[in-house]
Amino acid sequence: MRKRALIALSSAVFLAGTLAVSAYAGKRSAGEAREFFKEIPKDRRIQQALNRLTFGPRPGDAAQVRAMGLKKWIDRQLHPEQIAENPLLLEKLKQLDTLTMSSGELVRNYPTPQMVKQMVDGQAPFPNDPEKRVLIEKLVARYEKRIQAGGNAAALPPGAPDPEELRAMLTDQQIRSLRSGTPQRRLAAFQALPQDKQDDVIAAMPGVRQTLFPVAPPELRRKLEMGNGPAQVVARDLMEAKLLRAVYSNRQLEEVLTDFWYNHFNIFLDKGADRYLVTAYERDVIRPHVLGKFRDLLEATAKSPAMLFYLDNWQSVGPAPQPRGQANRQRRGLNENYGRELMELHTLGVDGGYTQKDVTEVARCFTGWTINQPQRGGEFTFNPRLHDNGQKVVLGVTIPAGGGIQDGEKVLDILAHHPATARFISRKLAQRFVADNPPASLVDRMAATFTRTDGDIRQVLKTMFDSKEFWSVAAYRSKMKSPLELVASAVRATDGDVDFAFPLTNQVAQLGEPLYRKIEPTGYSNSSKEWNNSAGLLARMNFALQLASNKMPGVKVETAQAAKPAGAEGIALGSPEFQKH
């Protein structure tokens, strides 16, 4: 395996070195345009497919594709349900229990400090799992003590305990044994404590949590993570799962597309209730539709609590009757946020021909699309009392009065079938998969497929993968990897074994792409230009050295001790060639 990893890496670098790589530029010369019709040599087609349909080739991938036949391999990637998933991945994901929970279960099992307070006050139920309950109660005790001491309630997790508090909890001998010796010996000392004391230590000693984590068995790891604040676990699982899937999944195209569509319909995880809504959003709204009909994907996002919350539509209300019994409450009204981003970012594109008037009209159509109890992980609901029932005109189409929930659905129809949407979505896909500035000829053909097939994403991708442009000299290795692509591809190229992934996700953040944490609804840019800067390059070089020398916590890569010169893999992973694909 070790040899194969080295070969894969060196051949990637070698191949790149033999080709002059086109630079990005705003305008394209005629010569550059011609490069989109010049095909790459046959023997590079597999490399191109692996570069763009996966998070980078692993040792042996190229041989496998060759054995199966490239056409068949692409076809299978387009039908991920026919590919058996990697059991290793499933095993690793199983430990991240938040991934399969409903939003409501997440709130209950991994509560925020405010939620914990409500549990203690009897206003909300405790988790069913008794162990979680005990640990949460311990965290509450510390939390309340901090508040009494004048601390900031939002500042959970609490910092290091004071010596007095520690001595009340443990003997000096116990404290010493937790803080000295190898991690394994500290773990033994920890496990020798009675259960109750163990929970105390988890709740109160962040330093010990950190030291024990790498050597702890899976169940203990979950508890240690809870110590950092239960709500943090939800975000951490999401990020780790994204990275693990990118590295291990056999359904690579599906993972690339899940990343693409999440980013297209971006949501900022840390916006209030979205902390608990994004897990279900990615799992139930984005993932099932990544190769399906665009209209279905669009409606799923429009009706998702996560999007309704993120772009504020859940609070947008028509002008006429306000809900009963709320007379002395704040009078609510229209909110344009979703209406605008729906057209600008999700469908038509900013130059898609809509006006400010259209924004307001679309916003009126979506009044009453709201969420039941968002802070408890609630569901989508249409509230007719909050809906503006008057007539609207959207992009020249009259939507008669009295349509109720159908107003919004009608808007989704208009937008999903608008020619500007076909072009906008096609261009964005081509920018991700083909080149930063994809040629209009390709985008036009993809848009034609989009229109002809009623927005069938799989068919649009097929048109793209069947195009001359996809296999052209201009496309080949023309793109710079995004931080996620870079980190995942480095682990794959070195056949890395990921035990826990959050240090890797931290790297992705340091390279400029904090996962699930792009504040703006635009998502991250699909253009390479975004990532070509000095801070990013240095972070990439340092990451490469750290990974290749096995100094990245949580991941072990195959390194060749005998490699000459020493550290050659680190250099290869940090090289300009490896930054591109």
Add this chain to the structure above:
Amino acid sequence: MSSTRRMFFRNSALAMVGVGSAPLWLKRALYAADAPSPRKKILVAIFQRGAADGLNIVVPHGEKAYYELRPTIAIPRPGAADGAVDLDGFFGLHPSLASLKPLFAQGRLAIVDAVGSPDPTRSHFDAQDYMESGTPGLKATDSGWMNRALPREQGKVSPVRAVALGAVLPRTLQGPEPAISLASIGAFQVKDAAAARQFEQMYVDSKDASLAATGRETFEAMAMLQSIQKQQYAPANGAEYPRGRFGDSLKQIAQLIKSDVGVEMAFADVPGWDHHVNEVGQRPSEGQLANLLRDYGQAIAAFWQDMGDRMNDVAMVTMSEFGRTAHENGNRGTDHGHANCMFVMGGGVKGGKVYGKWPGLEKEQLYEGRDLALTTDFRDVLGELVSRHMGNPTLDGVFPGYQPKYLGLV
């Protein structure tokens, strides 16, 4: 300028120290030894991403319509509880920006109101793009105004003359002149010296023109910053930067400037101003906008204090892509609007005054019946700083097709 031309310029600059023959460390040494004269004029630009609500930042408390349009989120008149901090009897600062009042009183903070981009877009992305490129309405511009505004220099220039704090290089600093992004001064290094040399060679020799250019800029800047990386930086004059990214950014800009490594343009941004819901809390001094402004004002005030006399060389300017609706929306927030406010600070700034013609907030005075109208083009403010503060006489290339009208800010 195309990337080919850019390469030509960069290569010919290197030719002077002998491309191909001189080892890289020698070239680096030459750059370092030939550090530019330290006392250049410096421009620091701050971008508030998300469209900050100018009307609740510089509060027109003398305007009756302001209170009618914002029944639940207006900032009360000065003197009232949580009221605006009065500036001139008509305008006042949001109470969370009280830390900036002394700068205004000392005549070192100027405010421009009803200012912004004349382009009508209400798209965050497009409006930021236009404000950073300096060419409203033109998407094809492939460089930013800050890059183009760097004064032309003979011979070698500092590799850190243009710096952005953060993990990406913003649009406004992209272009033909070298510009770096910097997550932090301390992190700007390759942690293994031998590997660093190999990487440097590989990047400089790379056939990918854009990676080679960035690589070269990066390693030159690294050599320049090495000397100050070991310093434990202590802000002067008791300045205390608030915790968080923006405070950190300004602290590092201050360190860079005071280290005399040749910074001329610095950029930092603050995200999170898109307040469609609950912009103002139960009291005006609470809630999302108030919290952001408190940190924002304290960071700027700390920068001022920390810089001391060096503020004589510095002008700091703030901007945000557009303003927000004059009326509040249905959720105690505001939607996307038009004109906004800008702050200009510095030792040479003629402050203590709110510049710009106030258009009024009566229905017929509003832009498209809903937003604060624009009476000053943002390029008037930036153009004056580039020309009269930075001393760059060639504004044509900085704001092509536009002739800035100076307000007399500096």
